Each structure stands twice: as structure tokens, then as C-alpha cells.
Amino acid sequence: MNMMKVFALTLAIILASSKSFANTDDMLMMRVVLNGPIVMEYVKSSVLEHGYTIAHEQRCDGGMTDFGYKTDFYRVIFFGKGKEVRQLSAKYPDIVSYLPLKLAIIAENKETVLTIVNPMVLEPYYNKEVRMQLMRWRNDILSIFEDVRREVAKRPDQK
Numbered sequence: 001m002n003m004m005k006v007f008a009l010t011l012a013i014i015l016a017s018s019k020s021f022a023n024t025d026d027m028l029m030m031r032v033v034l035n036g037p038i039v040m041e042y043v044k045s046s047v048l049e050h051g052y053t054i055a056h057e058q059r060c061d062g063g064m065t066d067f068g069y070k071t072d073f074y075r076v077i078f079f080g081k082g083k084e085v086r087q088l089s090a091k092y093p094d095i096v097s098y099l100p101l102k103l104a105i106i107a108e109n110k111e112t113v114l115t116i117v118n119p120m121v122l123e124p125y126y127n128k129e130v131r132m133q134l135m136r137w138r139n140d141i142l143s144i145f146e147d148v149r150r151e152v153a154k155r156p157d158q159k
Contacts, residue, residue, distance in 0.1 A: 028138070029115045030145045032152045036073030036107025039148060043077060043105060043114065046147035050140050052079040055100045073107035084133065092130060098122065101137060103144075114148065116141055 032039060047054060056078040080100030089096045103116045119134040119141070126134070152158055 026118055026121050027115055028118050028141050028145070029113060030149065031111060031113050032149065033111055033158070034152050034155070035110055036075070036105055036112045039107065039112040039114070039152070040073075040075055040077070040105050042148045042151045043103065043144065045151075046144040047077065047079050047103075049147070050144060052081055052101075052140075054079050060104075070108070072109065073105070073112070075105045077103045077105065079103070088130065088133065092126065095122070095126075095130070101141070103141075114145060 044054060054077060058076045058078070060074040060076060078100045085099050089099065098117075098119075101116065101119070103114060106113045106115070119137040123131050123134055
């Protein structure tokens, strides 16, 4: 891959992650009225049910506080399917920077926001094979969000 393509791809991701929450083309987001730790457990359960492995959970509260942000709960879950990641990385080494997928869980008071970069922002830079994978990831993320929404709605404190 030439340097210009790598630069354009990197710029697209930076722009996607820096836009406001109103732009749902670049970011996939969901807000629920429930505290962060419970939502995180629902997310982890759904991620696993979708066949993904959780590679890492990162606590970000301290670092964000150092930058002046106030949040009750801020975590990032890194997840992927090992075989997919290895195959894509071998064929398309430039995609390694964007894997595994990273889902942020940000809570304040009794509301929690889930947010992740829409994998489809990478679509213009890849062939049909990778675009199909990006679409599957997007659909899985939306399904994970829907699973969380259903679990939250089942709670007696939500009625």
C-alpha cells in the first residue's frame, strides 16, 4: 500500500473519532439509562455470544480525569475473532492498527453511552473481501447494541 493511501486511511480514522456524537455515519452509538458496570456486563456477554473474544478491558477513568473530563465510569473493551484478525493482518498489514475492535463504555450518573468507530469508515480503502468483513463487523456491533437495549428493557427498574 502506498504512503498516500496509508495517510488517507489514518486521516479518515482520526476525523471519524474526533467528530461530534451527532454524526452517526462515522460513529456507532447508543445511550441507555443504566449505570456503567451493569451495561458493561451486558456488552461483554453479547460480545461473547457473537463469537468474539475479549482481548483486553481498559480502565480510562484516571487518564480522562487528568485531562479534565468528569465521568463516573469509562472503560474500553477490545474484542475480535482471532482467526479473522490473523487472516486480515496477513493479507492487509495496514489494517492492523484498527484491530481489535474497540468499544468505549462511558457512564455518568445513571446513563451510559456505548460508542465505537463505524468499521465502514474504512470501506473506501479496501477491496470487496475486506468491505464484506467491515459490513459484518458493523452488523455485529449493531446486534450487540440491540442485545444490550433488550437486556436493559427487561430490568424491573426500567418499567
